[in-house]
Amino acid sequence: MGIKPTVVPNGPEMYTGDGFGLMQMDKVVGLARANSLWPLPFATSCCGIEFMATMAASYDIGRFGAERLSFSPRQADLLMVMGTIAKKMGPILKQVYTQMAEPKWVIAVGACASSGGIFDTYSVLQGIDKVIPVDVYVPGCPPTPEAILDGILKIQELVKNKPLRRRNSPEYAQLMEKYEIE
């Protein structure tokens, strides 16, 4: 009996033989991570209301493995920033981000979190990417629950395909340095 390729639906490339299977380690870990994200909702306004609908029965974020919302940054790996972030809140958001353990990802949900939205004014941060790095931007004012789910699916693709120890890469170190995060 030789080793033959086996197709796992939506899964990584796999080869099986007699009583064993061969897969790439980081693909398997990526698959596990992507389907068990623990999001931290950082909801400040109407996008947060849309997120509540995304969480609830009709849209059910749990279908994508993000069932368990974490309200502590130390136990979360996906920061979802939903709503207007005032400049005064910028340092707090950054602190929440730095408290999260690696690996971590960030979604900016809605126009305000992405670019300040209509609040083009002295008191509002013009997009959270002024203080922390962002992986996925979800457009809309506010975005529909479908759009938020699409953002989560985009994050899952990143989680599956980025190297496991992306923190060790020089690009990542450079990015952190840009944001003055240690």
Next chain:
Amino acid sequence: MVDNNILSDAVSAQFGSNIISIEESYGMLDFIVEKDMIVALLKWLKEHETFEFNFLTTLCGVHFPEKKNHELSVVYHLYSMTNNIRIRIHVFLPITKPEIQTVTHLYPTANWMERETFEFFGIKFIGHPNLKIILNVEDMDYHPLLKQYALVDNTRTDKDDKYFGR
């Protein structure tokens, strides 16, 4: 029964020449007074035995860049709960000397409102116990509601003016 006529007569009789003008708009009296007598006027209105203006509804600033020597205004809205009557009091200050006496000892609620007015217009309330920024980031170095400052944020990078009606 206290009405606007009784009130304006009583205030004019008491403060006379310190009242610059008395107007009535939408049924509400509007006094424009000398800034030096604001504390005396509010104290008198609050402690008057029939008027009893015991509630400072709001206190805010306004900037009129075109009014020479009257660029800044402080507006006080008072409410008398016993008589169910409201009045509005204006004072004007030159932007070169934006200073006025605090009224925190009369109305403790003025504490935060005077801090806000200081923050947005740079008006200094002399005698205020804790005159510092209350709403915005602590290190903000200008007073954003003065009209020489643009409303739009100068850190914006990705917005195209034509989509914002500018």
